[in-house]
Amino acid sequence: MSTWWRDEPPARPRRVEGGVRAKSKRGAIGAQWWSRRFIEVLESYGMSGRLARGRSYARAGQVMSFTLTAGTVTATVQGSRPRPYQVRIGVLPLTTRQWLRVEEQLASQALFRAKLLAGEMPQEIEAVFDECGTPLFPARAADLDMRCSCPDWEVPCKHLAAVCYVLAEAFDADPFQMLAWRGKGREDLLAALRDKTPRREVPAAGPAEVVVPLADCLDRYWAGGLSPGRLRALSGGAGPSGAPDLLLRMFEPPPLQVRGKDLLDVLLPAYERLAAEEA
DSSP: OOOHHHHSOOOOOOOOSSOBOOSOOSSOOOSSHHHHHHHHHHIIIIIHHHHHHHHHHHHHTOEEEEEEETTEEEEEEOOSSSSOEEEEEEEOOOOHHHHHHHHHHHHHOHHHHHHHHTTOOOTTHHHHHHHTTOOSSOSSGGGEEEEESSSOOSSSOHHHHHHHHHHHHHHHHOTHHHHHHTTOOHHHHHHHHHHTSOOOOOOOOOOOOOOOOGGGSHHHHTOOSSOHHHHHHHTTTSOGGGOTTHHHHHSOOOSOEETTEEHHHHHHHHHHHHHHHHO
């Protein structure tokens, strides 16, 4: 009985021009903690061996197109057959109520809020999602809906695996893609965090100042704010007109210098000359 299909070398994929090529040339794929974490989560489902089959596809640029929307990643991957395979990776987006809970938790932490508004992804964000009961990454393999139009019945096939690696590098380039996949885009999340930023309380305005027309207060407009007794005390017992430096003692001049001299030293002789001229 012939066993030619066992001896036949695996067909090589058709070359693709302009495909989505993974930047990593060797070793693990994923430069940032969140992309590495995504691959680790997939490997924890027992997918490690099958994921490795797609790494060469991702590096060769076999993924022809790639689109990420809320809850869904769709892609076309060129295999050995003329017609590219259709790939879909689905995940259940968070509900509106779940996102509100996550947003409240993120906004309550000044550091998280500041990093996200600056375009950074704090590593503690995974713990925040866990505390809210909504894991950032799929908790089980069953939480991922992986489909490919190829005849390989095992999941993930190399086409799905290639898209997983391309997805990981998309998370590298923009960590907010990871949140968009779970249902909340960058602008929507940042707008929600800005709305939830605690605002400083503005002190309540005091009673409005009553403005009296000048014509109604001419009799007291030029009156001093201090009583005559207080003025005499400040001037050493003399009448108001007997203390030329009275204003300088009541209101200390600012610490300025004029031609190398303190302003007080410049003003005092001037006040004394004025008083002498009037006397």
